[in-house]
Amino acid sequence: MENWLDTYFDVLNAKLYEIKRDTGVVLGFNVNIDKIIKISSNTFAGIITPEVANQLNLEEYPTHNIIENRLDFLSCLLQSIKYERADEVITNSQELCNWVEETFQVEESKIGGQAGIIANLYNELGMKQVLLSLPHLNNELYSLLNTDILAISEEGNDYSINKISSPNSDVKLPIYHYVFEFEPGSYIVGDYTIENRRANRFILSHDMINTKLEFSKGLLVHCDKFINRYSLAIVSGFHLVNKTMNSSMSFSEIFQQIKSMLIRWREINPDLCIHLEIASTRDQELRRTIVSILFKLVDSIGLNEQELISFIEMINQELADDLKKHLTPISVFNALKQILDKYPNLRIHFHYLGYFMILSKPITSKYAIKRRRGLILASLLAAIRVKGLDTISLEDVSNIPLDISIKGSRDLDLLYQYLKANYSEGINQNEMGVFYSHFFTLVGIPTIVVNKPKRTVGLGDLISSISILYESQ
Template identity: 25%
Template sequence: MVWDDLYASAFERVRRSIESIERVLLAYNTNIDALKYLRQKDLEDRVEKAGKDEVLRYADKLPKRIDNVPQLLGSILWSIKRGKAAELFVESCSTRFYMRQWGWDELRMGGQVGIMANLLGGVYGVPVIAHVPQLSSLQASLFKDGPIYVPKIENGQLGLVHPKEFNAEEESCIHYIYEFPRGFRVFDLEAPRENRFIGSADDYNPNLYIRPEFREHFDEIASNVELAIISGLQALTKENYLGPLRIVKEHIETLNGKNVPVHLEFAFTPDERVRKAILGLLDNFWSVGLNEVELASIMEVMGEKKLAEKLLLGDPADPIAVTEAMLTLAEKTGVRRVHFHTYGYYLALTDYRGEFVRDALLFAALAAAAKAKLGDVRSIEDVIKAMDVPVTEGAKTVEEILIRKYGMKDGIADVDSYQLTFIPTKIVDKPKSTVGIGDTISSSAFVGEFALR
């Protein structure tokens, strides 16, 4: 089997069919990303000035949220040391001011909803209805042209307009993203792979602010969509999660009542109580997407401590441990699809079967490689420009393990009552950016799968 041939055919199938998707609901988090590309001397100087010993405490163990500058710098070192992404809410005004003074190299669309809206609507031409917590003129300007809509109430009636036509001067929600390349060195730490740390400095997304248009007209909005992707639950805390998650549950139940498949894009959730609450909602979802850090955090609250540890031991993550964790999650929650993405390979565990699952993953991987290679994907034709990116060599070992364990053939195997689907990914050696790649993967795979049905 030649993976490049499968990649090419999967791209053609999805490109021909993706416009059949009529409308996708995206909720709840959108913001502005302020990207800072880290420089060794600058970061080392800042660590020394903030107190190196204090900073290094947090390089070993992440705080639950950021209350001071040493915690911010230590959390950045935590990500560099492991080559893993993390995101924490920045509580203190003085630390927010510090980040603003540190500055940024560029501003981009941020938030899972914003990134997915620009991809699905602005690149693939799939109509989307997006929840945008705060629609400042700057936020609106970051949306691509295309069938991207936000609800607007005029004369008591629900309408749909492009964000640029919403015409409201609301507050900007800014997240500070500290990017580093593979091999980035700071003191005696070296990044094993490229990634980033995110300091969230807005008060709307962490409280899961839901606009009145969505609260009051959700039934009508839900009647106009074919699929839904939910994200942005990760910054909730034990102090504020009950009310928002109650509304989220009502929204999911409304979508289920209209037979709309709903995907949850999971993200690292520091608060254990919130993680348990989100886990309790999973039986309402069709699908969930996560990486090894996020899957390990879910296993922890499910009482699978040893399995959680196994997930974080290897690089790439041990596929047998990943499969066991996916099975545990699916069997205990009833979620029909678990999509796992990590550096080098993706897996999907589904309670249904078909090559379309694999083809959707291949399309998603090609889109992710295109984003890494080009920085910004402007059209669906840009996706094919990643075909010359090589399939990662490291995934061969993963595939061999899955063949021996499950008898996998052409990336597909039967595991208990589920189909397990594997693909090796294409790795861009020097990506222009890693921000939004996970959202590109998950939304492309979920929507691509339904397009191929």
């Protein structure tokens, strides 16, 4: 543990966490409004009667991604609490959303969607060249976005890229994601008690824009004129795609324009690093489409344990079943290795409570150390965010208590012993948390522990986006 403290202190004392604020970044394709609802152990006392409790499904995990009634919604929410996992479902029912707003207390509204969250985060850190896909910008969204963010506007056959200065639409579209943040405790539901030990969140999305995978068309039509100025693109939001909102097109048809755009970006700017931030979806066909189309077009992916389980099912069902039963650093590594074996182009960033790790094809020692610094910076900024602060800055990192996860450190030690036993040819560890072999490089760090986290939504997006930003400059 002392060595990990030294490693963190080395980054802090030498200010090795600085980022270049003129790095050009393109972000898309989900921006929405998060309505935050706090859930505690006594929340359901006046909501779920014994009669309703008897109708809830707390055992069988639903396979569908779209829900339309209160019972399905409450079942999914309570299962998220029971199994201590982040989850998200979609609804097309305005009636259900009205009931949610009448029944639960909305604490505040914030910018949401992976692209929206990352855009505001980068702006808080002083980034000056953040281009965000904004096909619709009404008054509600405009009031929640930092106005130094850039957007592309089409002007006849031409275009311009400017800071967002005013809404481009006065239409009030449903782009609301109800974020239920729950805390550890005993949740009594009728005669049933759910014991929860881990703070997390559940999202109910009522979204008529991101479910259609709409994006600023100038990013495709005019990309040959500007994409060379950018070194990083982060794409996300694909888990929200809904066939019924797309005239019953197939997923392959819905993704065709995105596919064409990413291919075009790569042709124009071969040095552009494209990162895909993954989110969970129960729809197996959608997951299969994301894997088959996007994994070979991007350079990097970011995911947590639930997302790893759901997406490894598309590659190796046996490994997915093993992860569900035994989520250990060794089972996680084996799942990541399966993805890397099938898609060797990928840098795979896994973030979990206690440790982060990145698996990729072999890289140099110098680059591995840079990658480790990026993970440490992500850990520091994540610790600031979970304390509930609305804004964060690089100046705040030196004030974070370095309470490094003992379990995370032990997990990485256990994984290293496994690697040494199973990849003895060429395996070595010259630096803390960096594992080299002829076949891959693994970089892992234990994270900072924050007791009683106040904010968890968007945390994975922060971790992935800070790490890849640091690496790409």
